[in-house]
Amino acid sequence: MGQAKTYGLGFLKKAFFLYAFVCYTSLLFAQKYPQDYFRYPLDSLPNLVSPFGGLRDNHFHSGIDLRTNGREGLPVYAAADGYISRIKIQKSGYGKALYIEHPNGYSTVYGHLQQYHGAIAEWIHRYQYINKTFEFDKIFMKPFLKVKKGDTIGWSGNSGGSTGPHLHYEIRDTKTEKIMNPALFGLIPYDTLDPIINKIHVYKFVAEGELLKKQLTVNKRNFTLIDSIWLYKDTLELDPEIYGFGLEAYDFIHNAKDEKGIYEISLLLNQQTKFTHTLNQFAFDESKYINAHIDFPYYKIEKLRIQKCFIDDGNAFSTYKTDADKGRLNLALKKNNTGNIVFAVKDFNGNAFYIQLCYKIGESNLDQARVDYEKSIAGKRMLIPGKAKVVEANGLLITMDPKSIYDTVFYELETLFGDKNSFSREYVFHTPNVPIHATFDIAIEPTFVPAGLEKKLVLAYSNGKSDRFRSAGGSFENGVVKGKGANFGNYCIMLDTVAPTVKWMRYKNEDNPYDTLRWDFEIKDNFTGISSYAAYLNDHWILVDYDLKNQQLTYKFDEMYYLVRQSIVLNQMDSSLPVYADLKILLEDAKGNKQEKHFNLLLK
Ligand SMILES: [Zn+2]
Structure with a gap:
């Protein structure tokens, strides 16, 4: 413990330096970015x-x-x-x-x-x-x-x-x-709550890929708070290998239950900063790097996000600062060495949480996890980030983009008989627990082409577990159905000949469905999705809002409603008669299946 405390106090100076650094950077931001230029776009305080x-x-x-x-x-x-x-x-x-x-x-x-x-x-x-x-x-x-x-x-x-x-x-x-x-x-909500680290994950690297080795839960039993730094009571015993770390960390702004993301994460090895991730800015097309930033397979299985403090070769997210080791800590040549690792997580207001671990490098020993890992990849084919690659099976051709994967993947490819709704074999391309960045080209040969329905063939995708096959797009050309794959998982060909459906939603006001200034329609499609929609009132195009998540088309009565109404009244002999008009809805799905539906509706 005495030794740990020495590190702790040594680190305190560092922490103080970090704090000064935060103040200094805030000052830099103030100079670089105007602080009072933008007002809050709502009437409230920042929330x-x-x-x-x-x-x-x-x-x-x-x-x-x-x-x-x-x-x-x-x-x-x-x-x-x-x-x-x-x-x-x-x-x-x-x-x-x-x-x-x-x-x-x-x-x-x-x-x-x-x-x-x-x-x-x-x-x-x-x-x-x-x-x-x-x-x-x-x-x-x-x-x-x-x-x-x-x-x-x-x-x-x-x-x-x-x-x-x-x-x-x-x-x-x-x-x-x-x-x-x-x-x-300067758009910063009032916030005095510190972020926290719940768990530290230790990864041990092998030649390709990494092994999740150990989880340390951060709690009062195994950590002591000294001088605002949480010190690990034990010493972390490590083999002489290359290591990476990941954190389950959370921030809170308005209250202790309202969990937010972390603004900055740093890792220091023996007082040297090895990794920093700071969310100041990023490009729109970088946002998908989330799947490489977190431990994706762990998230898929445990539904918890570990933020990694090391960078996969195919991860080009611009928020990181590291040396050439990309956050990997090479402890392979330092037998009997001891040292310390510090994690710092911060919010924008300077609220912070520090953890320090002491480690000791032991003997190299035969590691069962490694043996199991090597057994699990034996004989498998490999995909390497940064390289295009063709993957083939009977009736299947996949071309991986150099940016398709973040890390080396030892993949599996299995061919199954397609199910009763499919028009091809079914291919199981690895597992959706491994992320895909850029889409890959995929072409599947149908085992049977129904005459005259070539244009209705489409790629279908399933994660192989819970979900049913859903449309993955694509179209029939030169004897195959070609499209893009956005995930590892199961692919086959299916047919979409079913048109979208439409229903007037009277339930808005069951007693008097006409007592409203809008009409709502539920529109649905069974497979490839609605690609075009239009509504006409007595053959005049009218503006309808389409809300995909609610599968809803809405016509809010506008000048066209009153113009159509007026022209009907003018043409009717008896002006006291109720005014009805034809509301026509045209829908089409991505495979050209069309729906035309008419509603005879009262214009109030
Ligand atoms: Zn948003």
Whole structure:
């Protein structure tokens, strides 16, 4: 323990230095990034539902989510003077989104809006009618719709892929489009809660791949708090090998139950910084590196995220700083050596949590885990990050992109008889517990092509466990169905000949279904998904919102409703008769299966 304490005090100076460094960097940020330029885009104090770079399924959160108290319809304000540089409306993703370019080189982004405001809303409505489309992505190269700091630009909502009302907000570097941590610009919620490390995972490397060797749970039984550093009471006995570490670590902002992501993680070996990960900024297309940043197989199985303090060869995420060892600690040549390893996790306000472990290098000994690992990869074929590779089986051709994988993969490839719904053999390409970064090309030869239905063939994917086959896209050309694979798992060919369906949702007001200023329709597709949709009122195109997550089309009564109504009234002999119009909905799925449905609806 005495020895550990010596390290602890030695480290305290380091900790103090780190603290000074944090203050110094905050000062640098203040100089580099304007602190009072952007106002908070809502009426409340800064309150985050989800932080910058939060750990999500398949991506780092590319912005921050601001709390709207579980409600929609709060006014959203322009964060600073500028002009509308882009309007993007999608059935999923950010839903109704708005981009403002500011003269200081940054842009702000507002996502999942319920509605737009004023001149912006009017412009959008006109644009949608002229182009006969709900969804669009319009980039304005010159100032057209100008805004002043604090102008209402819209109302907060839950549109697109959002799973609850909130405002998604981003600050981007306009030129590089890199997404910046809004905390750099002073958008920092009040926060005095320290982050914590729950568990430390020790990885032992073999020539290719790594072995999870040991987990240390951080608790009062095996750690002592001395001078704000948690010291491991034991000494970690290690073989002379190369090691990596991973942390289960969490941060808290508003209360001790409200778990957020960690802003910064560092690893020091004998007072030398070996690895730092800092979430200040990253490019939009980097966000998928989450799958290499965390221990992906562990996440798939345990549903817990270990953040690794070492970098896979195929992981190019730009938030890391390391030496050439990429966070791997070479302890192979230091028999009987002792030393210490320090982990530091921090939030933006300087709240921090430190852990120190002392280790001792023992004898090299035969390791059962290693023997088992070597047995498990024996005879398997290998994929190497950074290299394209062709993978073949009877009736299957896969071309891996150099960026498809993060680390060496010893893969398995199995051919099965397809199930009763498939038109090919079924191929089991390794396991979905291993992540894929860039998609790979995949071509499967059908065992049977139903005459005249070639265009309806599509690739199907399943994770081989719980889920059924779902569409993986692709199309029939030159005797094979070709497409892209985004995951390891099971692939085959299936057929989609079933058109989408549509239903008027009367239940909104069962007593009087017409007592509303909107009509809602449920639209569904069984396999490849709805690729186009349109609605007409007495043959006039009308604007319908499509919300993919709720499988819902909505017509909010606009000028077209009243124009159609008026023209019917003018043509009817008896003006007291009820006014009915034909509402036609056209749907098409990705395989060209079409639906046309008519509803005879009362216009109030
Ligand atoms: Zn968000």
